[in-house]
Amino acid sequence: MNETNNNTADVIIIGGGVAGLSTAMQLAMRGQRVIVLERQRLGCGSSGRAAGLLGQLRGTAEHTRMLADGLEIVMELEKRAGVEIYVKTGSLRIAETPERAQEIQELVAMGKSIGFNIDHISIAETARRLPYMKTDDLIEACYSPTDGHLQPAELVSAYHKVGKGLGVRYEINCPVEQVIIQGGQVKGVKTPRGEFHAPVVVNAAGPWSYLVADLAKETLPTAAIGHYYLTTRPDPDHPVDRLSPAVRNRHHRLYTRPESGGLIVGIYEDEPVEYDMEKLPKDFDMSAMKAGRDNLNVALLIHLTQQRFPWINERTPMTISTGIMTFTPDGKGLCGPLPEVQGLFHCSCCSGHGIMQSPIVGKVMADLILDGKTKYDLEFMEADRFHDVPGYQERADIKRKCYEMYASYYGQVEKANVVVKH
């Protein structure tokens, strides 16, 4: 292993989650020598905790186009790595109030206008496709056949496998402790295992990415927020088909998808848990995070789940998964450089949709690094869009804005459906 003595590369990537791994693979495809430095194990951050839902219809046509192109990359990855990553279940959005119904109508119109495969679906048909869901109170629904979910663990291992084949070097248990900058240009990083040198460094440290930016005295407007979902065990009385469509139900703030004969249900609660990553132990392991039996967020999750799936309650055999997400003030990713340091790129393909965005984000990052541009209109996710914007400079302000974004992620907060406030 003589190459381990040579700690010089074209690009160093900090963080071995889906963002860093996808970027590394794309750079290697374009002939770059890449080293990925990961503080613990590959995929042990948010990427190892995600539900992996993929809903392509987002705020803008460009975003949807990017996600659809990302799926092409996934197909290619599946072939090269020989694993199933994408499970095409289709997805539904459902509404029980006139306001939510209106949202769905607008969404369908928007989707159709950009040629995205989406249409209204009758409530009867919704009930037929999701026999385990309460539908008698619904007034509107729409269906997109090409949505589904990406299996996060398979995605991580595919990026790794293909990247390795292309010569990417992965250093695990190797936390970056300093960013070396000379004359405003990044030169490399320092780790307990010595220095690594490259003219380009990518900060893909997920929830920790604002701390890595701090090392370079840059301000990255992200915050770390806890998230929970439940997975029921298979129940012969309520079988969930492997290919049952995913559902988004904004009124109850929840999303759901099938998982191994059971159901995953997650919520965007209005009072999420904030984390200060700097206060967590150095060896903090996100995969060991657990929710107590009397956790209020879990109780809310189960309560809201029960509104839509009345057969699920506190006694239902289930596991609770919890992890930390990176959130930005507008819920969109942050990709590209900030003005202060040359050669330092940020890649926080974050919030609740970093898994689904990672295939295309890796490509976009490689384009930005090597060509200085990409074919997509990236304005909505440029890393510097909050730069110098008043109100986005102090950590406390950033945290508050990210927090509010999370809390309103599924639209206007409808308090009426929450019986007990905490």
Place this chain on the structure above:
Amino acid sequence: MKVLIPIKRVPDTDQKIQVKPDGSGIVTDGLPFVINPFDAIAVEEALRIREKSTDTVEVLAASIGPEVCEQQLRTALAMGADNATLIQCDASLDPWNVACVLRAFAGRYQPDLILMGKQGVDDDLSQTGQMLAALLDWPQATFASKIEFLGSGLRVTRETDAGLEIVRVTLPAVVTADLRLNEPRYASMTSIMKARKKTIERITTTELGVTIEPRLQLLGLEAVPSRRKSVRVGSLDELLVKLRAEEKLL
């Protein structure tokens, strides 16, 4: 009927546990503590007994230890226990001490059934239930994976290394819960809110007339060196050679 559930506060063993350099204990700074998982199973079983029973069943959770144990009692209350008592005690306790305190407490509270975890996941001693039954001179059924009410007693299926053993016990009795007895529930929002408002009774070991005299002495703790060396073998034959010659496993 009254069911008493002793609750132990234990470190979350899914976290990385570190031994203090002098071997006198574990590093507790920043370590999350939880209700002993087997005790949560005992609570769940008591709740199910209450739900199924036509008689009134009172479920009382009791923990012996310092003030912080209140957190685990609140968890038991949130899951649905009716009442909770903190038996205040700052001394470190061995299973004998816990059994003595519980015997004295049972003398006051007069439960019909003491349902407890088969062991604490911190020290895995698995002694308290057995000692307590002996001290009280009550029948015991340990490692229960199923509990049924039969007439005035219980029919308990026990998990043993040899298979399942079915025993009948009369009440009052001590039963210790094994992993497969049930899957504990999560607390609902309303019961969490209710649990926050409940008063937790307090009593001291002195008031119970128990003097804590440890019979076990902790000489030292040592972490097992982690030996996680994995190698990729090229063939089944190579694997067999390694298992035989190097690991001496075959």
